[in-house]
Amino acid sequence: MSGEYISLTGEVVFNKITQPDVFKGQSKYTLTVSLDKTGIKEAEKNGLVTKEYEGKTQITSKRKEDFGRPKVYNSDKEEVESTHLSMFGDKVTMLVKKGKEPYDGYTYLERIRVEEKAEGATEYDMAEF
Numbered sequence: 001m002s003g004e005y006i007s008l009t010g011e012v013v014f015n016k017i018t019q020p021d022v023f024k025g026q027s028k029y030t031l032t033v034s035l036d037k038t039g040i041k042e043a044e045k046n047g048l049v050t051k052e053y054e055g056k057t058q059i060t061s062k063r064k065e066d067f068g069r070p071k072v073y074n075s076d077k078e079e080v081e082s083t084h085l086s087m088f089g090d091k092v093t094m095l096v097k098k099g100k101e102p103y104d105g106y107t108y109l110e111r112i113r114v115e116e117k118a119e120g121a122t123e124y125d126m127a128e129f
Contacts, residue, residue: 005095005110006046010035012090013058017072017082017112020065027065031109033094034058046098049105061096063109073113080114089118 014032021030034056035043043050043059050059063070074080085092092114096107 005097006042006048006107008033008035008042008059008061008094008096008107009039009115010059010092012086012088012092012118013053014060015085015087017070017085029063029065029070029109030060031070031092031094031112032058032060033092036091047105048098048107059107061094061107061109070109071111073111075113075115077113085112085114086118090114091116091118 010033012031013034014030016028016030020027022028033039034053035050035058039059040050040057043057048059050057052058069082072080072082072085074084092112094109095111095113097110098104099106099108
């Protein structure tokens, strides 16, 4: 089963794609998504670790900075800058790879497609930070 891609759908809660998350000296790109019904079914079917938060099922997928930033696509399936992904609220499909045992409940982020931009969201502007 390892090596297969899994598509998870939902809404962005935390986006650490433009600026990697540094934790204990390791830089990782992370994306936390609040899964929709289809996403929840897919996660359960694959035995993935999810967290409940305010009645929503969330999953965080990571990617080591060494592997390069995950590719981001728009709804027309064209590759775009990572800044196309809003900080939160975008409806997305994340393409993830399942970890090898004993980490097979966790996922590695491969690609992200922005299906629908969050209401009122614009491109992420690095100059604002």
